[in-house]
Amino acid sequence: MTSDLLATLEAVERRVLWLSTATVDHANRVRPNPSGLKVGGHQASSASMTSIMTALWFHTLTAHDRVSVKPHASPVLHAVNHLLGELDSSYLETLRSFGGLQSYPSRSKDPDPVDYSTGSVGIGATAPIWGAIARRYVETRFGGAGTGRQYSLLGDAELDEGAIWEALQDPMVPGLGEIVWIVDLNRQSLDRVVPGIAAERLQGMFAAADWQVLTLKYGRVLQELFTRSGGDALRTRIDAMGNPEYQRLLRCTPAQLRERLPGSGSTAGPITKLIAQVDDSDLLTAVRNLGGHDLGALIEAYDTIDDTRPTVIFAYTVKGHGLPTEGHPQNHSSLLTADQMRRLAARLGTDLDQPWQPFPAGSAEALLCARAADRLRRPQAEAQQPPAIPADLGRPAPTGTGNTQQALGRVLLDLTRQAPRAAGRIVTVSPDVSSSTNLGGWLNKVGIWSSTERTDWFADDAETILHWRERPAGQHLELGIAETNLVGLLGELGATWSRWGQPLLPIGVVYDPFVNRALEPWSFGIYAGGQSILVGTPSGVTLAPEGGAHQSITTPSLGVEQPGCLFYEPAFALDTEWCLLAALGRLGKPDGSSAYLRLSTRRVEQPLAAVPTDPAARERRRRQVVAGAYTLRRTERPLVTIAAMGAMVTEALVAADRLAALGFAADVVCVTSPDLLFRAIQARRGLHDGPHWILDQIFPSTRAAPLVTLVDGHPHTLAFLATIHQVPLTALGVTRFGQSGALEDVYRHHGIDTDSVVEAALHLVS
Incomplete structure (x- = not known):
């Protein structure tokens, strides 16, 4: 230079x-500061x-x-x-x-x-x-x-x-x-x-x-001093000096420096002689060089x-x-x-x-x-439009039992067949939990991403179910067990649309109890423009045998409170498909947003969803699901409404049957997104831009009744629903750390079992 x-x-x-x-x-x-705040x-x-x-x-x-x-x-x-x-x-x-x-x-x-x-x-x-x-x-x-x-x-x-x-x-x-x-x-x-x-x-x-x-x-001035007689002693002295002592030298006058810098011991004499040859200005420059x-x-x-x-x-x-x-x-x-x-x-x-x-x-x-x-000066990247995402894959409503976590892997595989262009933009990320969160089939289909091809030494092992094929064409990235790393990567994968004009559809999967650990970096990624889907599964105290440390309580309310993010907790497999597709459709664009899906391993009887077979009625149900709620049970004149979320719909429906046997008609509403319902309430009050038609369809004023809300998480997640029509409310949920046990025992412990729902409803109607 x-x-x-x-x-x-x-x-x-x-x-x-x-x-x-x-x-x-x-x-x-x-600048004027009328408030006086710092x-x-x-x-x-x-x-x-x-x-x-x-x-x-x-x-x-x-x-x-x-x-x-x-x-x-x-x-x-x-x-x-x-x-x-x-x-x-x-x-x-x-x-x-x-x-x-x-x-x-x-x-x-x-x-x-x-x-x-x-x-x-x-x-x-x-x-x-x-x-x-x-x-x-x-x-x-x-x-x-x-x-x-x-x-x-x-x-x-x-x-x-x-x-x-x-x-x-x-x-x-x-x-x-x-x-x-x-x-x-x-x-x-x-x-x-x-x-x-x-x-x-x-x-x-x-x-x-x-x-x-x-x-x-050290800079050039100090380096030059080190070459002089006594320079080795000066370097030894500064190298051994504690940080506070060195910092104090920066506040010294030249006279104080000449007194303090030599220190004591064998190096003091040579240093004193050396700095005696340096004028005050150069000495002040040297000590901070x-x-x-x-x-x-x-x-x-x-x-x-x-x-x-x-x-x-x-x-x-x-x-x-x-x-x-x-x-x-x-x-x-x-x-x-x-x-x-x-x-x-x-x-x-x-x-x-x-x-x-x-x-x-x-x-x-x-x-x-x-x-x-x-x-x-960077050339402007030509923005590619994200691929069209189908709203409904057309799969018949499932029969038998199943859970929403299983549905996640199934939807991803269905997309590879029915919407390959969209599936090609999906990239999944997990912290060493791929197989335990039902991504195994997807991984076998698309492979693991690596910048270079790597040998799969277990490819010829007949007992190997999960095939770990690492190649540049793969679509899954596996990190070590660190949720902060996962969501950091998720945020950057979700920002490629704005950096290079190439939209990705990133999906990260973590155990729901660890969403709290990942929340801050993921939130910061959203703030920075990263659009992604975070899937928390399994969730809630439904993880009964796992004990209190693995039972997520606050995550549903976090989903409502996180800016720039849609929150869904579907109850059935088809609900999961529709919610995931809706979330994918919002990624990779200037007006897009992230999403958080909270899924469960609890098996639920799928016919309870009562999905209409008529195409128009099915589409109406789908629109309601992705808008935040739909009606599962509607009576002629309800005395109470039970609004349940996720896997808790089983308890809600059984409770409604028992209440009907006692002569108390109960409507049952399945909430898929308290987040969107809250936004609808705000929109109806003029406090938020957006639609609010879902409130009129699912909570019409003519059917307003005392409300029991039920969630496998903190009860305040759904408590705001009572403000729609200012009705009496009992909010059931989880407010304490859990413990290991059978599902019915854990539900009873937290007061979210069927008996608790019936008791809460009877208290309200009486």
């Missing part, structure tokens, strides 16, 4: 530092990243690369995008304002280019791993995704997150040579300087996972990345580098004063009164930014 280019990069870096700092300053100190922002966390990001965007990145930026460095990303011409200066005044720049990078809400939404610690860091797999899947199956590195810029404190290490351990990761993580090793967390020196241990953990490990600890702020060292490291395996770069930095708050243990959310901002502007060659002024036209800095913008 020429000295002129390096000088220009350093000037751009100073402008990035200024813009990111001024953006936070304007949001907190300049706006916030992270000037110090941004400052430690300016060198890393300047070298990356203005020298190394290509148009095919994508970058996940640590949450607290979002002002740096916006500053970079502004210099590249991707963000008008007016937006720099809108950080954390309504409709403006978001607090953390957001693909769906920020006005400038953002590759990965970040904000929830650990999730944004691992997202490029799953993005890399999604890109490879699209490229091998359909083409058009190209190549390119996937960068994660993360803070060292973020490495405390367990999701980081779960991702590193997954067997699919070591072969992903496009993965590059750059760790901002500023040795500070939210409230303190991290006391231990953990860098070597962390480096060893990455190396053990077969990652290339690069370390940038770390590798993560040396543009030349950073670019050299980027150029030596091994693209055959994942790479991690540990870049030592100073939190708040270049700011008056640098190195202070409580600088995480600190804000510069007006006087400090003015002095900073003078030092960086800008103007506080005109904070967004551009580089002079024709200047070396302006030309460098223009060249970088041209290099990084």
Whole structure:
């Protein structure tokens, strides 16, 4: 690199530092704030990243690369995008304002280019791993995704997150040579300087996972000092120095530095003599001259990345580098004063009164930014329309007994025969539970995806039922037992329609009790535009013999509460087919959404569904199923209505028969989506856009009666149904941890057995 280019990069870096700092300053100190609430922002966390990001965007990145930026460095990303011409200066005044720049990078809400939404610690860091797999899947199956590195810029404190290490351990990761993580090793967390020196241990953990490990600890100024007489002693002293002691040196005057830096012992004398030859200004520069702020060292490291395996770069930095708050243990959310901002502007060659002024036209800095913008400009991907999904596969209503979990695998196989184009876009993901969640037949049909063909050594074993054929044409991805990894991948597979114009129909299957564990990263994937289907199965206390640890209680209400997601809990096999097809039809498009299906292993008599044989009546039933509810039993004049969800329809129907024998007529409603019913209520009240015809068909005012709701989950999931007509309600469900036992014993324990339903109805009608 020429000295002129390096000088220009350093000037751009100073402008990035200024813009990111001024953006936070304007949001907190300049912009009117009538409420008086803290706006916030992270000037110090941004400052430690300016060198890393300047070298990356203005020298190394290509148009095919994508970058996940640590949450607290979002002002740096916006500053970079502004210099590249991707963000008008007016937006720099809108950080954390309504409709403006978001607090953390957001693909769906920020006005400038953002590759990965970040904000929830650990999730944004691992997202490029799953993005890399999604890109490879699209490229091998359909083409058009190209190549390119996937960068994660993360803070060292973020490495405390367990999701980081779960991702590193997954067997699919070591072969992903496009993965590059750059760790901002500023040795500070939210409230303190991290006391231990953990860098070597962390480096060893990455190396053990077969990652290339690069370390940038010292910059050119310190490296030059190390070559002088006494330099070895200085390096030994700094290497052995604890983080808090080093950070304290950053707050010292030159005189204090000369007193503290030599320390005690055999190295003190040589260090004292060495720094005596260095003037005050150079000494202050040297002590903070770390590798993560040396543009030349950073670019050299980027150029030596091994693209055959994942790479991690540990870049030592100073939190708040270049700011008056640098190195202070409580600088995480600190804000510069007006006087400090003015002095900073003078030092960086800008103007506080005109904070967004551009580089002079024709200047070396302006030309460098223009060249970088041209290099990084991505061609617009031609968006492919997702395939048409049939609303009904036409299968006759099943006879005998069956469960909704079995129906899942059957529908997927039916799609391969009746809608092969749609089936070809489906990709399933599971954390080592494929066979136990009834995906075995699907796996045997479509195979396992792998970027290369692998030998199935059990192909000729007659006793092998599940055939594990790994090949680029496969449509199932199997991860290790880590739900956070699964939903992270699910989110990225669900975002390919917006990244490369290639829509996928991703379905992830987990045990329903573990949906809680997976919820945060899946929710974040939805927020970032990832559209997918999450299937939780088996579910509820219906898992009676498994005990309380494997009995999901809160998941039905989570399905109602999750934004950007439809929730279904079908009761019968045909209901499952219709709900799954409806969910698939909403994927891979700008106005689409994700879905959560809660399925059960409890066997239910399928004729109880009473599916009409007349084609028009069957279609009416299907529309009601996918809209949220349908009537299973309708009496002439109901004294009570029982609304049940999922496998609990058996208890509801038996209870209705017993009530009828006692002279109390009871309607029975099968709820397939409390989520959609709640939206319908909101729409009828003018609080939500959408249809509400389902309420008039299933809960007409002329049939309003006291209501018993029944769900294998928390009872408040259906309690809102009483507000449709303001009727008396008894909500039955599960509110306690369960225990092992026979199904009837467990149901009785939780008060969701038939006796409890009858008793609740009698109490209401009497």
